[in-house]
Amino acid sequence: MLTRSLKDRLASRLMFLVTFSCSLIVFLIALALYARARPILTAKPLGELIFSSSWHPLKGEFGFYPFILGTLWVTALAMIISIPLSLLTAIYLAEYASARVRGVVKPLIDLLAGIPSVVYGLWGVLAVVPLIRDYVAPLMGRSLGFIPLFSVENPTGYSVLAGSIVLALMVFPIIISVTEEVFRSVPDGLREASLALGATRWQMVKHVVMRKALPGVVAAIVLGFSRAFGETMAVLMVVGNVAIIPSSIFDPAYPLTALIANNYGEMMSIPLYDSALLGAGLFLLLMVLCFNIVARIVLRRVLGEGG
Amino acid sequence: MDKRREELIFQGLMIASALIVIGSLVYVLVVVVLKGLPALNLAMLIQTPKGGYYLGGEGGILNAITGSLCLAGGATVLALLLSLPIALFLQVYSGKSRFSEFTRLSLDVLWGVPSIVYGAFGFTIMVFLGVRASLLGGVMALTLLELPIMTRAMEEVISMVPFELKESAYALGATRLETAISVVVKQSLPGILTAILLAFGRGIGDAASVLFTAGYTDNLPSSLFRPVASLPLAVFFQLATPFPEVQQRAYASALVLTIIVLLISLGCRLVGGRFTAHVIR
Incomplete structure (x- = not known):
């Protein structure tokens, strides 16, 4: 009897210890990156790191501005592509689709989430880049080229647009599955009341369900945004990796994640270089942490326990 | 009639939109299969790279296949050792x-951390401990990546175990540990x-976290402290070469990786229906 309760208590302690230490991993990561990024943070003012566009590690100049803007361009355009498509799909799945259609489509969307990022990257190289190079860029350049946003100065196809299309695909499953869950948590009574007043289904979705689900939908978008923000390999393969400040969707870009992946490992001999790259990692981590914490707390409110 | 039109x-x-989303999935798979299949042959699957492989010479990607299985397998075992206690603790012991x-x-926040950050963090720790790029380093980085995914999925299924079952076990005099192991785990095994x-x-497909931590090699994995190859990096490196023959092999490697991932997700579907001998519904 004694041994049984002793075992129970021991196991309880042990499990608590494992749980506690694993819940601290996030902080440990942030702390370790901060410790390694400190040399550059003390050597250079933060304003110069963020807003200078002079990236010459050999001369000791570390301006992250082009890389930060590269990340923002690619991520923002990916969200512009992804948000309407995923929201409409999620609404369709939650409010319109029959159980059979949902039973077919949902596993496919889960599958989309499971495909490795290099495979998306390869698809980008084989399908998206040639499409942009041979059709989209020449066509848009001829018709809309006078608008700076669509001007074509980079004929390779490896561009912000290519990176965004690949990223958009990778973000679909997150936004769709979270949004659908949020929509399903809206009580049916509200729907019935709205329909009983003579609303069409879309009016019901627009005026009642959407209004109720809005915080959760925003959280889903934020989660998708932060996933796109930190994605590395797929973007790296199609975005061109030229350290300029993009001004058109056909320009190449060089996101922060690609900067870390391309240069880490070979920078040990240059002073402050590894510190700068880990600083970039820290910046990514902090951004993603903020987005995630806010989104998760909102979702917990919306979905209730454990959502 | 305006609202009907809307x-x-x-x-x-x-x-x-739904068709575009599903269509893009199909498009990705079709491209990978159409490009990968012609380049895939038996030699690729059962040989390691021979001399001049990256210039178009003989050989295969067995090093990457076995390397990836070792990396993801090791990380999955480690993640299981951590996440089962966490899930049980959260659901059986600590409650709300x-x-x-x-x-x-x-854990949810950890789930959102970009894998390149896991890689950078893992590498930092390895430098601190004096470990070089190796199987061990890759396994550690991938464990961090897999931990939140596994724990949250496990916790969800464990939370579905009916409360009455746990109560009955307690009523029979079982301790919490005994209940957790012989009732809760058995119930939620699938x-x-x-x-x-x-x-x-997820672990086998991730490239950014093993990029610095596991390194790359043409040999089969032999020791925890030697670098290992991995399929995602095999795709990445071979695609980056200027030789069409080698790029073809990148397509084939991607196809192998995709097939593994598809088989695993098919496995997930099947497991749901099997191993339910003890489960009371």
């Missing part, structure tokens, strides 16, 4: 306390297996 327009848009809410939030497979699938 209804129709938006229904059309929704169906079109502030602490478990904090842990859940922390779900736990699904969680394991899910985490394995």
Whole structure:
């Protein structure tokens, strides 16, 4: 009897210890990156790191501005592509689709989430880049080229647009599955009341369900945004990796994640270089942490326990 | 009649969106299969790279296949050792306390950390410990990646175990540990297996976290402290060469990786239906 309760208590302690230490991993990561990024943070003012566009590690100049803007361009355009498509799909799945259609489509969307990022990257190289190079860029350049946003100065196809299309695909499953869950948590009574007043289904979705689900939908978008923000390999393969400040969707870009992946490992001999790259990692981590914490707390409110 | 038109327009848009989303999945798979299949042959699967492989010479990607299986397998075992206790603790022991809410939030946040950050962090720790790029380093980085995925999936299935079952076990005099092992785990076994497979699938496909931590080699994995190759990096490196023959092999490697991932997610579906001998529904 004694041994049984002793075992129970021991196991309880042990499990608590494992749980506690694993819940601290996030902080440990942030702390370790901060410790390694400190040399550059003390050597250079933060304003110069963020807003200078002079990236010459050999001369000791570390301006992250082009890389930060590269990340923002690619991520923002990916969200512009992804948000309407995923929201409409999620609404369709939650409010319109029959159980059979949902039973077919949902596993496919889960599958989309499971495909490795290099495979998306390869698809980008084989399908998206040639499409942009041979059709989209020449066509848009001829018709809309006078608008700076669509001007074509980079004929390779490896561009912000290519990176965004690949990223958009990778973000679909997150936004769709979270949004659908949020929509399903809206009580049916509200729907019935709205329909009983003579609303069409879309009016019901627009005026009642959407209004109720809005915080959760925003959280889903934020989660998708932060996933796109930190994605590395797929973007790296199609975005061109030229350290300029993009001004058109056909320009190449060089996101922060690609900067870390391309240069880490070979920078040990240059002073402050590894510190700068880990600083970039820290910046990514902090951004993603903020987005995630806010989104998760909102979702917990919306979905209730454990959502 | 205006609202009818709006209804129709938006229904059309929704169906079109769903078709685009599904279509893009199909498009990705079709491209990978069409490009990969012609380049795939038996030699690729059972040989390691020979001399001049990256210039178009003989050889295969067995090093990457076995390397990836070792990396993801090791990480999955480690992640299981950590996440089963966490899931059980959260569901059986700690219940709805502030602490478990904090842990859940922390794991959800960990789930969102970009894999390149895991890689950079893992590398930092390895430099600190004096370990070079190796199987061990890759396994550690991938464990961090898999941990939140596995734990949250496991916790979800464990939370589905009916409360009455646990109560009956307690009423029979079982301790919490005995209840956790012989009732809760047994009840949720299919779900736990699904969680394991899910985490394995994510681990095997991730490239950014093993880029610095595991390195790359042409040899089969032999020791925890030597670098190992991996399939995602095999795709990445071979695609980056200027030789069409080698790029072809990148396509084939991607096809192999995709097939593994598809088999795993098929496994997840099947497991749900099997191993239910002890489960009371």
